[in-house]
Amino acid sequence: MHVPLRFEQADNAFWQNPYISKQLLEAHLSSNTEGASRSFAFIDKSIDFIQQIAPPKAYQKVLDLGCGPGLYSERLAKIGYKVTGIDFSENSIHYAKEQAKKLDFDIEYRYENYLQLNISNIYDLALLIYCDYGALAPEDRSKLLLNIWNSLKNGGQLLLDVFSQKKFDQFKEEQYWSFNENGGFWSKHSYVAIGRNLKYSDRVTLEQTTVVTDDKIETYNIWHQFFTRELLIEEVTAVGFTIKEIYDDVSGKNYTEGNQTIALLIEKNE
Ligand SMILES: C[S@@+](CC[C@H](N)C(=O)[O-])C[C@H]1O[C@@H](n2cnc3c(N)ncnc32)[C@H](O)[C@@H]1O
Incomplete structure (x- = not known):
């Protein structure tokens, strides 16, 4: 079997395979494991942090990219954000929609590939959480950043995380x-x-x-793709984003350079 070239795709899609996506949904919903989503305790901390850096009054409209079953989207809707969640796992989006109906949350869930996102000037805040950015090939990373840039209003922010050199x-x-x-x-x-x-x-x-x-x-x-702080900053500034802050993770832990993740808060300024 040959050694694949960087980011060479196999014939089979991991997130979208109907059977595997059922196993992944279980992993998302297991509150203490960190296979597909982080622990619920971490997510709660992360929501508090998001509320501090981008309060719902000023950052009403949120785009949750790769929302999975809606663990972030639901918590954000609960504290007053107007949320759109996008994911290309049919199984996760189906679950998220059912939950929103059951709990009476007004969340828009879209079953869509975020590499094909075509939205202009709508959102105040975008989230790309749990290191999905680094799973993409370089050309897809810049395509996604551009799509996010277009989807944000001027002054809108993006919070994303990646795995670090340490990891x-x-x-x-x-x-x-x-x-x-x-x-x-x-x-x-x-x-x-x-x-x-x-x-x-x-x-x-x-x-x-x-x-x-x-x-x-x-x-x-x-x-x-794992990142140094310099490489991550280089990629996001190439699309035009301004760096607001750098953290160890998306719960706002101070940046130390020694963590397994790096999180960035960046802004669209035209
Ligand atoms: C590691 S999970 C993180 C889920 C969520 N952000 C969280 O932290 O709970 C990655 C999610 O991104 C979705 N995803 C990956 N690539 C995508 C794409 N191109 N378009 C839309 N969703 C995508 C997967 O289906 C999966 O639900």
């Missing part, structure tokens, strides 16, 4: 396999999973899993 240093190259006779995360059928974690130069990693069932073989590539 890249801790990433270990390895190879592994497992038998899953009763099915598991990757398939409901009995399968063998063969995995390899590869480290590339320029802070890129690949977590590749090949899933072998009785009748097919499917490969999933999960890419990640």
Whole structure:
């Protein structure tokens, strides 16, 4: 099997596979694990922080990009923001819509790819939370930043986080396999999973899993770009954003350089 080029896509979509997206929804909704969303305790802290830096009176309209089942969107709606959540996982958006109906939240959920977002001058605040930015290839990162820029009003802000150099240093190259006779995360059928974690130069990693069932073989590539503060600032300022503040994470922890994530608050100024 060849070593893939950086950000080469396998044939199979991780977030959108109907079976895997059910496992991911469970992971989002498990309050203490950090597989697909952070712990609920962290999310609550993060919401307090967002409320401080962008109070709902001044930053009414929020765009939650990659909202998943709406863990941030719901909490923001509850404290007075007018929220639009976008996600391309049909399963997560379906769940989010059902929850909003049940809890009577006026949230607009859109089942959409944010790389194809076409919105102009509507939002006061955009969120791209849990390091989704680094999962994108360089050309998609600049496309997404441009889409967000267009969607924001002048003076609108974006809060995003990425994995840091520290996390890249801790990433270990390895190879592994497992038998899953009763099915598991990757398939409901009995399968063998063969995995390899590869480290590339320029802070890129690949977590590749090949899933072998009785009748097919499917490969999933999960890419990640890790960032130094300088690289992140270079990418966002290239699109025109102004840096407002840098933090260790999206709960507003002071920047230390030694954390596994970096969060940036940036602003559109025309
Ligand atoms: C790591 S989860 C984070 C979910 C949420 N932001 C949170 O912190 O709870 C990433 C989410 O982004 C969504 N996503 C990834 N790429 C996307 C794209 N191109 N368009 C829309 N949603 C996307 C996935 O379906 C998934 O729900």
